[in-house]
Amino acid sequence: MSEVNDIYSEIIMEHARDGRHKHELETETCSAHGHNPNCGDDITLHIFLADGIINDLSFTGDGCAISQSSTSVMIETLKGKTITQAKEIVDIFVDMIDRKEISKEQKKLLKDAYAFQNISNMPARVKCALLSWKTLKEKLEKY
Numbered sequence: 001m002s003e004v005n006d007i008y009s010e011i012i013m014e015h016a017r018d019g020r021h022k023h024e025l026e027t028e029t030c031s032a033h034g035h036n037p038n039c040g041d042d043i044t045l046h047i048f049l050a051d052g053i054i055n056d057l058s059f060t061g062d063g064c065a066i067s068q069s070s071t072s073v074m075i076e077t078l079k080g081k082t083i084t085q086a087k088e089i090v091d092i093f094v095d096m097i098d099r100k101e102i103s104k105e106q107k108k109l110l111k112d113a114y115a116f117q118n119i120s121n122m123p124a125r126v127k128c129a130l131l132s133w134k135t136l137k138e139k140l141e142k143y
């Protein structure tokens with residue numbers, strides 16, 4: 001592994017370990033449940049929407065390090081974004097995992113979530129990484 005990859009695995013492990021976004025919300029407007037039967041990942045997203053903005057976001061549930069970390073990074077990336085922006089960023093993340101070309105601007109929008117780029121080389125882990133992103137987008141489609 002190159003040094004760059006090490007930095008990225010560092011980001012992933014850090015988020016998997018620290019549970020800063022793993023709790024319920026005092027006030028939530030909706031929640032979304034996602035399950036990945038391939039691995040057993042089971043996540044509930046707690047969402048507080050106001051005026052078309054994701055004011056607050058957190059998660060509860062269990063799963064492998066990749067799914068926990070990916071959820072935590074997603075929350076950090078999307079909190080405070082409008083619903084429209086959040087959906088766009090989810091699409092960029094999915095494209096990246098699908099190995100589609102993404103622009104420098106798009107890479108900037110992903111922030112730490114770019115750390116998951118190499119997951120595309122680990123097919124068994126792809127569903128773990130995508131679980132919470134797809135779960136959130138499905139929910140946001142209703143707004």
Ligand SMILES: [Zn+2]
Pocket residue numbers: 036039040041063064065066067127128
């Ligand atoms: Zn998993």
